[in-house]
Amino acid sequence: MALPVSAAASVTKRIMKIRIKFRKYGNLKFIGHLDVQRYFQKAVRRAGIDAAYSTGFSPHQIMSFAAPLGLGLESNGEYMDMEVNSFLGSEETAARLNACGVDGIEVLSVRVLPPDARNAMASVAAAAYTVRFREGREPDFNWKEHLKECEDLLPGIYELKLLLPENALYMLLETGSAGNLKPAAVMEAYLAAHGETLQENALLITREETYLNMGTQENRQLAPLDAIGKLSGPIQAKDGESVHD
Amino acid sequence: MMSKLALSDDILLRVEKPARYIGGEVNAVIKNKAEVDVRIAFCFPDVYEIGMSHLGLQILYDMFNRMEGVWCERVYSPWVDLDAIMRKENIPLFALESQDKILDFDFLAVTLQYEMCYTNILQILDLSHIPLLAKERGEDMPIVIGGGPCTYNPEPIADFFDLFYIGEGETRYGELIALYRQCKQEGAGRKEFLKRAVGIPGIYVPAFYEVSYGEDGTIASFRPAFEGIPATIRKEAEMELSHAPYPLKPIVPFMRATQDRVVLEIMRGCMRGCRFCQAGQIYRPVRERDVDTLKSYALEALKNTGQEEISLSSLSSSDYTKLPELLDFLIEDCSQRHVNISLPSLRIDAFSLDVMSKVQDVKKTSLTFAPEAGSQRLRNVINKGLTEEDILHGSALAFQGGWRRVKLYFMLGLPTETNEDIVKIAELADQIAATFYATVPKEERKGGRVQIVVSTSFFVPKPFTPFQWAPQCTKEEFLEKAYTVRNAIKEQLNQKNIKYNWHEADVSVLEGVLARGDRRISQVLLKVYQKGAFYDAWSEYFNNEKWMEAFAECGIDPGFYTSRERDTEEILPWDFIDCGVTKAFLKKEWERAQREEVTPNCRKECQGCGAARFGGGICYEAHHEDSD
Numbered sequence: 028m029a030l031p032v033s034a035a036a037s038v039t040k041r042i043m044k045i046r047i048k049f050r051k052y053g054n055l056k057f058i059g060h061l062d063v064q065r066y067f068q069k070a071v072r073r074a075g076i077d078a079a080y081s082t083g084f085s086p087h088q089i090m091s092f093a094a095p096l097g098l099g100l101e102s103n104g105e106y107m108d109m110e111v112n113s114f115l116g117s118e119e120t121a122a123r124l125n126a127c128g129v130d131g132i133e134v135l136s137v138r139v140l141p142p143d144a145r146n147a148m149a150s151v152a153a154a155a156y157t158v159r160f161r162e163g164r165e166p167d168f169n170w171k172e173h174l175k176e177c178e179d180l181l182p183g184i185y186e187l188k189l190l191l192p193e194n195a196l197y198m199l200l201e202t203g204s205a206g207n208l209k210p211a212a213v214m215e216a217y218l219a220a221h222g223e224t225l226q227e228n229a230l231l232i233t234r235e236e237t238y239l240n241m242g243t244q245e246n247r248q249l250a251p252l253d254a255i256g257k258l259s260g261p262i263q264a265k266d267g268e269s270v271h272d
Numbered sequence: 273m274m275s276k277l278a279l280s281d282d283i284l285l286r287v288e289k290p291a292r293y294i295g296g297e298v299n300a301v302i303k304n305k306a307e308v309d310v311r312i313a314f315c316f317p318d319v320y321e322i323g324m325s326h327l328g329l330q331i332l333y334d335m336f337n338r339m340e341g342v343w344c345e346r347v348y349s350p351w352v353d354l355d356a357i358m359r360k361e362n363i364p365l366f367a368l369e370s371q372d373k374i375l376d377f378d379f380l381a382v383t384l385q386y387e388m389c390y391t392n393i394l395q396i397l398d399l400s401h402i403p404l405l406a407k408e409r410g411e412d413m414p415i416v417i418g419g420g421p422c423t424y425n426p427e428p429i430a431d432f433f434d435l436f437y438i439g440e441g442e443t444r445y446g447e448l449i450a451l452y453r454q455c456k457q458e459g460a461g462r463k464e465f466l467k468r469a470v471g472i473p474g475i476y477v478p479a480f481y482e483v484s485y486g487e488d489g490t491i492a493s494f495r496p497a498f499e500g501i502p503a504t505i506r507k508e509a510e511m512e513l514s515h516a517p518y519p520l521k522p523i524v525p526f527m528r529a530t531q532d533r534v535v536l537e538i539m540r541g542c543m544r545g546c547r548f549c550q551a552g553q554i555y556r557p558v559r560e561r562d563v564d565t566l567k568s569y570a571l572e573a574l575k576n577t578g579q580e581e582i583s584l585s586s587l588s589s590s591d592y593t594k595l596p597e598l599l600d601f602l603i604e605d606c607s608q609r610h611v612n613i614s615l616p617s618l619r620i621d622a623f624s625l626d627v628m629s630k631v632q633d634v635k636k637t638s639l640t641f642a643p644e645a646g647s648q649r650l651r652n653v654i655n656k657g658l659t660e661e662d663i664l665h666g667s668a669l670a671f672q673g674g675w676r677r678v679k680l681y682f683m684l685g686l687p688t689e690t691n692e693d694i695v696k697i698a699e700l701a702d703q704i705a706a707t708f709y710a711t712v713p714k715e716e717r718k719g720g721r722v723q724i725v726v727s728t729s730f731f732v733p734k735p736f737t738p739f740q741w742a743p744q745c746t747k748e749e750f751l752e753k754a755y756t757v758r759n760a761i762k763e764q765l766n767q768k769n770i771k772y773n774w775h776e777a778d779v780s781v782l783e784g785v786l787a788r789g790d791r792r793i794s795q796v797l798l799k800v801y802q803k804g805a806f807y808d809a810w811s812e813y814f815n816n817e818k819w820m821e822a823f824a825e826c827g828i829d830p831g832f833y834t835s836r837e838r839d840t841e842e843i844l845p846w847d848f849i850d851c852g853v854t855k856a857f858l859k860k861e862w863e864r865a866q867r868e869e870v871t872p873n874c875r876k877e878c879q880g881c882g883a884a885r886f887g888g889g890i891c892y893e894a895h896h897e898d899s900d
Contacts, residue, residue, distance in 0.1 A: 053274050055526075057290040062526040069298070069524055069578030072609075084633040086610040087580070099285045127578075129298055130274045228282050 041265050042079045042110045044140040045120070046147060046256045051102045055131025060095040066132065067107060074123035077264065079110035091146035093237050093252055094154060094202050097209070099228070103135075104155070104236035106252045108147040113264035114139060138256025151203035152240035153185060153249050156210045157233050158196040164229035168221045180216045183208035185247070199249075202237070275302070278366035278373070279354075287354045291527040292320035295346075295368030298524040299576065301333070302369055303343040309456075310449055312336055312344040313367045313377045313414065316385070317392035318809060323348040324523065325531030327585055328383060328420065332441045334519035342449060345369040346523075347380075349392045350399065352807060358399055365399035374400035378452065380414040382433075384422035387786035388779065388809035390429055394801040397432065404798060406434050406479060411462050415452075423476075424507075424554050425735040425846040428786050428793035430478035434466060438849055439474045439508030440540075442516045447472050470501055474508035477501075481848070483791055489832055491790060491843040506850040507554065511888040513540060514562040518569055521576040533581035533614060534573045536566055538598065542587035543874035543890055545881075547655045547865050548644070548683065550734035551587055553853045556881060557889030558874060563594035567601050574611060582606060583614035590619040591875070599627050617642065619658075620666035625673050638677030638725070639670045645686055646696030652868045653688050655861075660700065667704045671711045677723045678704055684753040684774075685731040685745035687865060694753055698760035698770075701726050705766035727773045728757060730780035734787050735846045736853065738861035744784040744834040750777040778816040779808070784834040790845040793833075796822045854882035 051063065058066070068088055071078050080086040093106040115123065120137040128134070144150075160166075171194070177187050183201030190197050200208040210232050215225045239255070242248030277284070277294060284290040314333055316323030323329065329346070336344030345367035350358060358365065364373040374380055380400065382393055394404055397416070403409050406416065418426060419437040426436045437444065448469060455465040466477045480501045486492040496503055510516045522534065541558035542551065570582060582602065586592060602613050613631040617640050618624035628637070643658050645651045651658065667678060682697050701724050708722035730750045733739045745753070754774040761770050785793065800822035807813035823830050838844070840859050847855070857880065864871060871879055874890050884891035 054277055054294045054296050057284050057294050058526045059291070061528075062291060065528065066298075066526060068580065072578035072580070073298075073575065078610075080610045084631070084636075085612055088610075098290070099281065127298075129296060131296060228285050 042112060043114055043262065044108055044110055044142065044144060044146075045114065046138050046140050046144075046253045047107050047109065047120075047124070048135045048137075048251075048253050049105050049107070050133045050135055051096060051105055051131065052133070053101075053131045055129070056099055056101050058131075059098055060092070063096075063105075063132070064090065064092060064107075066129075067109075070124055070128055071109065073127035074120070076109075076115065076120060076123070077111050077113045079112055091148045093147040094151045094207075096234060097232075100232045100234060102234035104234055104251070106147045106237055108140070114259065114262040116261040117258040119261070136253065136258070138253045139259045139262070140256045144255055147252060149204070150239040150252060151237055152201070152205075152247070153199055153238040154202040155235040155238070156196075156198045156200065157190065157193075157235055158198060158210050158214065159194065159231045161229055161231055164226045166218050166221065166223045166225075168223065170217070170221075173217075173221070176220070177213065177217050180220065181208060181213060182206070184213060185249075187213075197235075275369065275371045278371040279363070283354070283357055283361075283363075287357070288351060289320075289527060291525075292348070292351065293354065293368070295371065297526055298578075299521040300369055300523050301337045301343070301345075303337075305343075305370070308341055308343040310342045310379075310452065311377045312342065312379045312381055313347045313374050314344050315347045315380060315382045315396055317349050317382055317389045317396050318807075319351050320348045321525070321527060321529045324525045324529040326383065326385065327531075327535045327537060328385075328441070330519045330522045330535075331517070331537075332381075332383075332445075333523070334521070335442065335517045336445065338517060339446065339449065343369075345377075347374060347396065349395055349807070352813065355395065355399065355806075364401050365396065374414060375402065377414045379417055381417040381419060384418055384420040384429075386809060387422060387428075387783050388814075390786055390797055391801050391806040391808050393429065393432060394797065395806045398801075404801075405431050407431075409434070409462070413462075415462070415465070421551065421554065424550070424849060424851060425787065425789070426476065426478065427791045427845040428789035428797065430791050431794035431798075433478060434462075435469055436476040436478070437474055437508070438476055438505050440510045441508075442510040443508045444472055444474050448475065467500075473506060476505045476849075478791075485792075491845060494843060494845075494848055504848050504850045507852060509557075509852065509886045510540075511559065511886055513559045514565050520569060520572045522573060524577045524579065531583075532579070533583050534570070534577055534579045535583055535585050536570055536573075537561065537585045538566060538589060538592045538595075539586040541889065543591055544588055544657065545655055545861070545871055545873060545879070546644070547653070547738040547861055548686065548731060548734075550737050553736045553858075553881075554851050555587065556852055556883035557886055557891045558591075559889040560592060560594070563598050566598060570602060571605070574606075574609065580610070581612040581614055584616050586616065588619075589616040590624065591873075596623065603627070603630055620662075620670065622669060625666075625669050629673055634674040635676065635720075637675070638679050638723075639667070639675050640679045640681070641666070642681040643700065644681065644683050645689075645693060646682060646698075646700055647693040649868055650686060650689060650693040650696075652870050653865050654686055655865070655871055657870065657873070660703075663700065664703060664707050667707050668711045671708050671722070676708075676720050677725070679725045679727065680704075682726065682728045682757075683731040684728045684757070685750055687739055687742045688868075689753075691756060694756045695760045697726060697728070697757050698764055701761065701770045702764035702766050705764075705769040708769075709766075722769050723771065724769055725771045725773065726757070726761065727775075728754060729775045730777055732780055732784045732787055735844070736849075736851050736858070738858050738865055740788070740844065740858065741838040741840055741842075741862060743837040744781070746831070746835050747777040747781050750780060776811060776814075779811070779814060781830065781834055782808075782816070782819055785830045788845070789833050792826075792828060796826050796828055799825055852881075852883040852886060857881040 078088045089110045091108040117137045121134045124134040183206050186199035188197045218225050237252045238249040241250050347367045366373050397404050416434045418433045423436045469475045482497045483494050484492045539560045541555040543558045644656045733742045803818045805818045
């Protein structure tokens with residue numbers, strides 16, 4: 028009988044970080060952030076990905092999720108990081124995760140991160156959303172007219188514009204641990220400025236992308252969270268040396 | 273393919289945990305409706321995360337969905353928040369996979385795992401827009417089937433079911449579905465189907481039986497209402513357990529279920545014969561699954577689910593003959609896959625402690641003993657073959673191994689129990705604490721002081737046990753006993769190391785009524801449900817007053833079913849069921865209990881309980897003098 032072997036394995040193997048971009052849509056907008064984490068922990072096992080594990084009696088995969096997505100929101104730009112001992116390649120990893128997956132979560136891409144990359148959660152600086160009103164729940168005033176005034180309503184609104192012909196709002200908002208602005212909060216403030224209140228569940232919100240900041244606080248240079256990663260073919264597990272070029 | 277949800281976004285965003293209602297989980301089965309002619313809604317009448325944890329449901333779901341043309345889906349009790357919305361907005365209950373309403377199904381099959389879920393059955397029927405009473409259902413309504421352990425006395429819920437399937441589900445559903453198809457083809461109606469269904473072993477249609485009562489309220493007669501209906505129903509048992517279908521692709525919930533792991537059923541039945549235990553009788557004879565089959569199941573199910581944990585299931589895993597081999601395999605293989613092994617309650621000895629220390633952090637886990645009774649005398653009465661020496665020796669070994677927490681389970685209100693027996697509970701806990709101080713030298717006690725948690729439940733006599741004739745304590749008696757334990761613990765030398773919990777007494781009394789009740793209890797259930805009772809298994813929703821009102825309004829004294837001692841000649845409501853174990857055997861055991869005589873286990877010596885007639889299992893193994 029052997030003790031958990033992970034303790035021995037993880038010290039000698041060089042670990043790679045990968046960043047997975049996925050979409051969450053349809054009925055799965057009703058599963059919460061913790062459920063998504065649990066989903067990926069199990070999907071990684073089903074897909075036969077060579078995940079790195081923590082040591083101890085309850086070994087777990089080392090994962091980091093970018094910005095939690097609220098219940099009821101869809102997303103085209105979710106990210107999670109995980110650590111692997113060997114890498115099947117970007118295409119194969121995505122294909123396997125999708126083959127053992129469910130409708131409602133689709134892996135879009137898998138990239139290898141530089142070894143010094145900050146984890147997904149710590150990296151988040153902004154997120155883009157499209158926001159629409161549900162039918163019959165629009166405010167009474169002509170909300171499309173006054174959008175310009177919105178930009179100064181709250182700190183953390185980086186961009187705001189009307190998308191035509193779909194009558195949707197595009198919002199780029201500060202996101203992450205430093206400051207976190209949610210699209211519903213923007214709309215509430217906007218309506219409040221016009222003496223109205225947002226009706227219950229009035230908005231249909233899709234997160235389109237999650238960004239990191241490659242510039243400075245003053246001079247932002249936003250890029251999708253996986254811009255710092257590279258698509259890659261298979262990489263063998265290596266002992267003791269860096270696998271990233 | 274994503275099903276269109278039955279509930280609107282507005283509703284789903286208003287309720288707690290909407291993931292309970294959307295289906296679409298990994299390994300949930302979606303079939304093409306054009307290729308399906310029999311649709312089954314399989315129901316666990318409790319909330320999703322409880323129901324999803326039930327192995328029996330996963331077994332039957334898998335079995336049904338392997339059948340061509342059959343689509344089995346799941347349905348659970350909507351939580352109280354959604355329940356209120358569905359009633360207000362008149363939304364019919366739906367199954368998770370297709371999101372179609374239950375009324376569209378051919379069968380609504382309800383698994384009955386504990387008595388306190390009975391009002392939730394009514395909730396399910398009501399929300400499905402199916403009449404609560406079987407006799408009021410029209411031709412196009414689903415056939416409502418009950419199965420599971422509570423069907424060994426189906427009488428309290430007889431009015432609500434079209435038929436009951438008595439016994440293990442693996443054996444007869446194929447025939448029942450074939451018959452259903454035939455009846456459909458011939459245009460034979462609902463009643464004709466039920467009439468023919470009773471020809472299938474294990475099937476009980478309550479409407480075809482008549483009960484009369486004597487002046488003292490006991491049953492005077494119980495018989496088929498017309499010819500061609502069997503007078504007794506023999507339970508079904510799967511005798512080829514290793515070859516029976518087993519779910520290798522169990523559903524993986526999105527949200528955390530109570531049992532969030534792969535479960536391997538290693539064995540069915542128990543050889544111990546504890547006299548209070550219903551499962552120990554109704555699942556006889558003991559049958560083991562082949563160890564090599566189990567190994568391959570474990571690997572396959574882990575691969576197909578991605579679960580991080582696997583656990584073994586049986587009534588007494590230490591008695592599985594190949595347990596060391598199976599555990600060796602799991603420990604070896606699972607640790608490589610970073611899978612945790614959650615061990616069932618094993619008998620505490622050097623072997624089990626060794627295994628546990630390999631798979632658990634001893635500092636964080638506790639050791640569990642279930643002596644069930646405080647004194648050896650009373651343990652002999654209940655035939656619990658665990659001695660004080662076993663417990664103290666096992667504790668000493670465990671303390672040496674680093675464990676610091678011990679959990680002890682007892683029952684209060686067992687037949688023949690005296691005050692002395694009850695005080696012994698406290699004394700035993702104290703002795704375990706003393707064992708810690710005697711075993712672990714002072715300098716090694718840094719890991720925190722020893723903690724002993726004593727829990728007592730109140731004994732509820734169950735059908736098909738030797739205690740089926742025993743009177744149950746009243747609520748006042750129960751509480752008196754719990755206070756005795758509490759006070760006795762306070763008097764112990766090591767009382768600071770002992771914590772005491774006890775169950776609520778109201779629920780135990782009610783459970784007793786529902787466990788040993790007869791058909792007249794159906795009206796009480798109906799009444800209490802109409803008063804708004806459901807989720808009675810959840811203490812925050814259980815309302816004893818509503819129940820007491822319902823009994824009073826129906827003119828039924830709950831004491832008739834609980835605290836009354838039954839004569840062994842009395843016709844019991846469940847006598848028409850033949851569970852394999854004979855009434856004569858149970859009676860003999862009841863008498864031995866009163867004489868404080870222990871009965872050896874099945875492996876040591878056959879007691880002729882009657883289960884041998886199933887033609888397999890432990891009854892046909894050689895006996896071993898040395899095992900205990």
